[in-house]
Amino acid sequence: MVLGCLLCSFIQAGPLYLAQVKRADVNNKVLQKALAQVKERKDIEVLDNLAVMPFHKRGVLQVTEKLAFCMNCHLPLPHRKNKRNRTFLNMHSLYIACETCHFRPKGIALDYRWLAYSGADAGQVLSPRSSSIRDPSHAVGKNRIVADSVVNDKNGMPKRERKNKIEKRQLLAPLPGARIAPFYDGVPVLLFKEDDFALTTKQVWVDGSEQARAELKAKLHLPLEKAGPACKNCHRKDQPMFDLHRLGATPQRLKAMQNNTIVRFFTRFKKDESRIRLNKLLR
């Protein structure tokens, strides 16, 4: 593994992901599958502001200055297929980079840090929020912080909110829009939408033949994982994917993350299509 790391640090030109794409050796089977996907693919026009407005008040979609390279082809809310987890995965994409979940090369130890996607530091590493500093933009009311959005009482029922004070969970991100991203040798392994390589591939994607697009898709995705890590990989006590404490989580928050009701509920699903009674959520 050490040798592997040494090797790739020599070969590597620019971010690790790019280096792996350049070395990607696409076989025929993968290419045929990509070709089928490219043929099948329909461009999607995102519809918002319909004449019939949503009944409940909507939040505002978060937009950052820098966008992931993946956005050249994928929608800003890329997860659509799996009814169970699509909303949760899209929510995580607000504070976790695509590559953190989808790029986990075997045998290479990556380091996870906060990366700024907006503001003067965009593209730079950020130090974690010190737990004593509170960002007023995240807090509501009397700036109180709750450990978890689900506060359960002894019987496992959600606790009545004290004095009806509505408390908002404080995100860990040290800056709005910042994401936990993989680093290798102190350098982010990922690309942004407006990087040179991204722009040239975009050209191929827009103007290229079906074959060229399929080749591109295959090459870009060879180093990627189709499904990201399971919920438990991050939301557990032993050997999580990254150390949330180092990323700025307070002990309470850490505990809430490690023992998250929703994650526990999710681990009950054995089959993809199954539905589970909601009262199990609170057990």
Next chain:
Amino acid sequence: MAGSLHRSVEEGEAVKAGYCLKRLQLIEIFLMTAIYVGFSQIVNSAERHPDPDGCFSCHALEGLDYIDKHGVLRSASIDKKHYYSSLHGSVPCKDCHRKIRNYPHAVENVEVNCAESCHVEEPSEGEPYSHKYVVKEYESSVHGEGWSKGLTGGNRLKEANQAADPSCRYCHSNELYIGEAELPKFKASFDHLDSECGSCHQGEVWLGQFGGHILRRFIGSRWDKNDHNRMCNKCHADHQRMAEVELENAETREKEKAGPRFILASDSYATTLHGRLLETEVMQGASCIDCHAPTGFRHGVLRDENSKASTHADNLAETCAQSGCHGYATHPLNHRFVKTDIHDIDMIPAVNDIAPRDPSRLESSWIKALIALLPIVVVLGIGSLLWHFRGNKKRGVTYAVFGGDAFQEKMIGRKPKAKIKKHTSQNSVVEKQAADNEAHEN
């Protein structure tokens, strides 16, 4: 010794009395505490817990968004603070989304029926609160084919593309009790802060919900007349949309495309005094529903032909006379008052993007007047032309052709203004010389 005994007895009494006093104080403190705790419990128990099913465990998380198979941006996140301060803030989620038991939720289990009754008690009757009476009225109205059940976030696109009539949610969303726009008025009226009501009634929920509900009534109705009109105009001012409406012909009972009178109803109303008063924020004007649904739950708009309609010819006087408006309208002597056409499309310029040359426009009084005057205009016009070109003109007689210059020159003996101007603009020295010469000659 006796003395000392006595003293000690006395001391004992005093100490006893002291104890009693202390005990009284203790009891007092205890009682006070009990009352305080009890009271604060009462206040606390008055707080409701609108999320008994724990839906907010997930739905309060921000960013639970996705793009569905039709490309519609969907959101499962509910802003908790907004919800609690909204019109439905005290209604638990499952009162509307009744059948949700499993996750992922099956679409059919999410469907909302607005006529369902919820577990919130209507305080005066103690009956479960429900919109069913409103829905009943709405269903028997002209808009009654709109959707009032089966509503889900996912079928908004279908409704927008297919439904002609407005659904409940087309007009109503889950707004704040006190809207953002109303807040300054609310604050000015009450100088209302946490410190006033908040010393007993704690928390933002109280402020948003109860405080909002009660104080809202002081500021005035949640809707003003312009709000009503805006709501109607969302559809009725949209000519394209109105041109697609099919109405049942009262005689043949067949569906027909709506005519210009219907399509331009919003425009014609806007030209009336009623429309213009409201436009200038004078609330004496009548809004759309003041005439079309003046009573009941104000959802029962009916076609004019319907004998129950407030706008039916037989009911118009009553409608105009309502709530201190045109009281005299009901007097037999004033029966013609109600003949005033509130939707007179002749008030709208004929050059219109929709149905400008519709034959029904020929029935207008303006057209009738024009038709009556036209022969006279034509006869006089043709006569003048004929006389000008072929008329028998006598020598030496001056006929004013345009502007009567000749009349001025010949009859009054004065140079017409136009000619004077022309002269003065020429070289005045030459003119002066000519005048001098003339004087010399004379």
